[in-house]
Amino acid sequence: GKSTLLRIAAGLAAPSGGVADRRTDEVAFVFQEPTLMPWRTVRRNVELVGELRGLPKARLRARAAELIERVGLGGFADHLPAALSGGMQMRAALAQALVMRPRLFLFDEPFSALDEPTRQRLADELLAVQAADGFGAVFVTHSVSEAVY
Numbered sequence: 665g666k667s668t669l670l671r672i673a674a675g676l677a678a679p680s681g682g683v684a685d686r687r688t689d690e691v692a693f694v695f696q697e698p699t700l701m702p703w704r705t706v707r708r709n710v711e712l713v714g715e716l717r718g719l720p721k722a723r724l725r726a727r728a729a730e731l732i733e734r735v736g737l738g739g740f741a742d743h744l745p746a747a748l749s750g751g752m753q754m755r756a757a758l759a760q761a762l763v764m765r766p767r768l769f770l771f772d773e774p775f776s777a778l779d780e781p782t783r784q785r786l787a788d789e790l791l792a793v794q795a796a797d798g799f800g801a802v803f804v805t806h807s808v809s810e811a812v813y
Contacts, residue, residue: 666804670770673802692766696773698757700745706732707741710759717764724763731759734796735789751782755789762793769794771803783807 671677672684674693700709707728714724732741735755745753754774761769775783794801 667772670772670802670804673768674770690767691770692761692764692768693770694757694761694772694774696776698745698750698753700753700756700760702745705742705744706737706748706756706759709745709756710763713760714763719764727763728759731762732756734762734793735759749782751778751786754778754786758786758790758793762797765797765799767799769799769801771801771805773804773806776806 668677670693672679674691675684676693678684700706701712704712710728710731711724714727719727729741732738735758737752737755737759740748740752745756748756757774775786778786
């Protein structure tokens with residue numbers, strides 16, 4: 665139910681009835697598991713969405729570098745995902761989603777596989793990024809403490 669609603673809002677699934685009117689180019693989806701390409705470095709993963717949408721390379725590289733620093737992965741930009749912890753992979757996925765400056769973020773239990781200290785740290789980082797960028801968010805979670813954070 666909840667995950668299906670997010671997938672419809674993101675344009676990844678069609679509703680079985682009614683109409684879902686949305687601009688999917690303004691929506692970013694952060695999944696339960698990081699969606700990083702294992703053969704691409706953190707930097708190249710963050711740049712991926714911009715490459716697919718034709719963002720100018722110089723602007724894309726600058727934006728990716730800014731986001732990698734913002735999520736605390738500056739020293740890991742040239743590492744492959746396998747060399748990162750789960751929390752670091754989730755931060756890379758967050759930077760990847762931020763690259764196109766979406767107006768709405770859809771989160772499908774993105775912190776469920778993380779330990780509590782990592783979950784809280786990522787929630788703090790997410791709130792800081794949201795305050796800076798001013799995007800809306802829909803957050804699916806089964807954790808009451810995470811929901812009221």
